[in-house]
Amino acid sequence: MLGLWKHLVSKGEHQMKLSSIRRGSRVQIHQLPVGESRSQFIRIGLMEGAIIECLERLPGGTLVIGQSRQEFALSANLADSITVMPV
Numbered sequence: 001m002l003g004l005w006k007h008l009v010s011k012g013e014h015q016m017k018l019s020s021i022r023r024g025s026r027v028q029i030h031q032l033p034v035g036e037s038r039s040q041f042i043r044i045g046l047m048e049g050a051i052i053e054c055l056e057r058l059p060g061g062t063l064v065i066g067q068s069r070q071e072f073a074l075s076a077n078l079a080d081s082i083t084v085m086p087v
Contacts, residue, residue: 014086019061019079026053027084037078044072051087 015030029050032038041047046067056064061076074082 015083016085017080018063018065018074018082018084019076021054021063021084023054023057026051026087028052028087029082030085031083033078033081037081041082045070046072052084 016027018027018029021027029046029048029052032041032046032048046052050067052065052067054063055066055071058064058073061079063074063076063079065072065074
């Protein structure tokens with residue numbers, strides 16, 4: 001049991017905000033925000049466990065991300081509310 005706990009804690013050290021990733025980075029969505037925006041993400045196929053790539057960083061912090069041949073633009077505020085882990 002202690003080994004599992006250590007494994008989970010060590011994985012948590014690699015969590016970061018989506019807003020902090022660089023162009024070209026591939027990450028896995030770890031946690032989405034709660035509320036209405038969460039439902040919107042799930043409707044378009046962005047959910048926990050999904051692998052996404054940062055395609056572009058635009059002025060003002062907007063991120064263009066790609067997943068399965070789809071591209072989405074996320075505001076800096078939305079990107080800051082999503083926790084990801086490197087793949």
